[in-house]
Amino acid sequence: METLYRSTRETASRTMTSSQAVLQGLTPDGGLFVPVNLPTAHFDFDQLATMSYQEVAYEVLKLFFTDYTEAELKACIQAAYGTQFDDPAIAPVTKHGKQYYLELFHGPTIAFKDLALQILPQLMTTAAKKNQLASEVVILTATSGDTGKAAMAGFADVPQTRIIVFYPKDGVSAIQKQQMITQAGENTYVVAINGNFDEAQTKVKELLNDPDLHAKLAASQFQFSSANSINIGRLFPQVAYYVYAYAQLIKQGQIKNGDEVNFSVPTGNFGDILAGYYAKQLGTPIHKLICASNRNNVLTDFFNTGVYNKNRDFYLTSSPSMDILVSSNLERLIFYLTGEDPVQTASLMADLKTTGQYSLSPAMRQAIKDFWAGFVTEGQDQYEIHHLYARHHYTIDPHTAVASAVAKQYQAATKDQRPMVVVSTASPYKFPQAVLTAITGEDVTVDGLAAVDQLHDLIKTPIPATVENLRDAPVRHNKVTETAGMGSTIKQILNLN
Template sequence: METLYRSTRESASQTMTSSQAVLQGLTPDGGLFVPVTLPQADFDFDQLAQADYQTVAYEVLKLFFTDYTEAELKSCIQAAYGTQFDDPAIAPVTKHGKQYYLELFHGPTIAFKDLALQILPHLMTTAAKKNQLQAEVVILTATSGDTGKAAMAGFADVDQTKIIVFYPQAGVSAIQKQQMVTQVGENTYVVAINGNFDDAQTKVKELLNDRELHAQLAANQFQFSSANSINIGRLFPQVAYYVYAYAQLIKQGQIKNGDEVNFSVPTGNFGDILAGYYAKQLGVPIHKLICASNRNNVLTDFFNTGVYNKNREFFLTSSPSMDILVSSNLERLIFYLTGEDPKQTASLMTDLQTKGSYTLTPAMRQAVTEFWAGFVTEGQDQHEIHHLYAHHHYTIDPHTAVASAVAKQYQAATKDQRPMVVVSTASPYKFPKAVLAAITGQDHDVDGLAAVDQLHALIKTPIPATVDNLRTAPVRHHQVTEPDAMAAAIKTILKLN
């Protein structure tokens, strides 16, 4: 059965194929693409328990990308999940204490974004050929730290593409920044903004829907798309690692087929945990998805009160990829909570844009059954890093620590003893200063590669190649702009002025 896509804000009569939606990125009305009908899966988990990651990925992706042939999809998957990952399992599941950790940081940029952004360029170039696209695709992306590097690593020197990444100058770790500004590739462009991630993301979404700019691009043989998780080519590959994790727990003898498990997910833009929601809809026996936040706890308040309110203080934390107050992917969940009502969804999103908040109806609140939400302070985050290292000699980054600590909050509050999988989204070497301070209990006056070396001397695990290579990588990207000047920066890069 073919899976077609519609907008969260328009009637289902306006549909696109999966390859068209991958190329488009964002819907023309400013909404997000969702399947017209959720695909039906019949996973044999006992069989998948013996399968490699590539096989599991194919079983998931064939449900969502139905206008790709089997050969096309398998080619994309094989290109994406190979020797660029330092563990043949791609996304191994390990146990430390009473919790399991789904390690998503074994890819070329040591963050979970690699699981989606290694395959997106292949999905997109295949889609361009399928749809006889003549224009050059311009990937426009906002990043809170990890998406930018992972997207550029995936798209670097890919034919018929350019990628432009905007990041908050003061809102990423030193290693994240160094990874981005040293990125190679003649088609890659990195621009810092004097603002936070929400400023960058809001402007990117505006530009993706700017009809005048679109016309100017078309006249010059360009077409916008996105590598953020608003793109289905980025979102649905993430579903695969939830299926794989469950199958691996069966393989390890930790659970039996059919046993329910919980996943705790460090959450900012809501894409990663939304992939878990889709996995549950496909039949993965997930009991609860724990939405874990840092001090920017807009999602915690949303799930606990039914009110989404971005009108609050913004905090810069040691888990910067979660320093977000506008969670774009939440719109997809809202669409389902309205009973797939595009008018009601559009109205709530308009309220968010004009008033900065919206409120769920009582019926919508009752429909939120899959999620539990909590948050931690900086001190609690540091304590969790320290605890895992001291008691289990396992080192986690600040984002994973948020999810690990909130998982324990959930277990204490509910007495739920089901197996808990913490989604581990980044290597500790991506945030060495914060991890070093948490483990030692002392602030260190070092950052970047100096902090990496001190952390390595302490924990003894190998320094990832992507970090080690920064020692000799020249800085290639220096541009800084204001959020309001992002359109001008794009026109300059594309030589439209």
């Protein structure tokens, strides 16, 4: 059965195929693409337990990308998940203490975004051919640290594409920044903004639907798309690793087919945990999806009160990829909570834009029982890193520590003894200063590669190749702009009149 896509904000009368939605990224009305009907899966998890990551990914993605042929989809998957990952399992599940850790940092940029952004260019270039697209695709993306590098690594020198990444100048780690500003590729452009991620993301969404800019792009044979998780080609590949993780627990003899498990997910823009929600809808035996936040706990308050309110202080933390107050992917969940009512969804999103907040109805609050939410302070985050290293000699990054600590909050509050899988989203070498400070209990003043070397001396695990390569990589990108100037910067990069 074909899976077609519609907007969260308008009636289902206008639909697109999956390849068309991948190319477009964002719907014309500012909403997000969702399946007209959620696909139906008939997973045999005992069989999935014998499969490779690539094979599991195909079983999942064929449900969402139905206008790709089997050969096309398998080619995309094989190109995405190969030797660029340093573990043949791609997304191994390990156990430390009483919790399981789904390690999503074995890709070329050592962050979970690789699991989606290695395949998105494959899906997009295949879609361009399927739809006889003559224009050059311009990928426009805002990043809170990891998406930018992972997207550029995926799209670097891909024919008929350019990628422009905006990041908050003072809102990423030293290693994240160095990875971005040294990115090679004649079609890659990186721009720092004097602002935070929310401001960059809001402006990117505005520009993606700017009719005057679209006209200028079309006149020069360009077309916008996005690599943020608003794009279904980025979102749905993430569903695969939830299904794979569950199958791996069966393979390891940790659970039996049908046993329920919980996933704790460090959450900012809501794309990663939303992928878990889709995995549950497809029949993966997930009991609770635990939404773990740092000090920017807008999502924790949302799930616990039914009110989403971005009118609050914004904090820079040691887990910068979660320093977000406007969680774009939450709109898709809101759409389902309204009973797939695009009018009500559009109204709530309008409230967020005009007043900075919206409230769920009592019926909608009843429908979010799949989720549990909590947050941690900076001190609790550091303690979790310190505790895991001291007790189990296992080193985690600050984002993983948020999820690990909130998982324990959930267990203490509910007494739920189901197996807990913590989604581990980045290598500790991506945030060496914060990890060193947490493990040693001392105020570490060095950062960047100097901190990487100190961390390596302490934990002894190999330094990833992507970090080693930074030692000799020249700086290629040094543009800085105000948020209001992002549109002008794009025109300058693309030589638009």
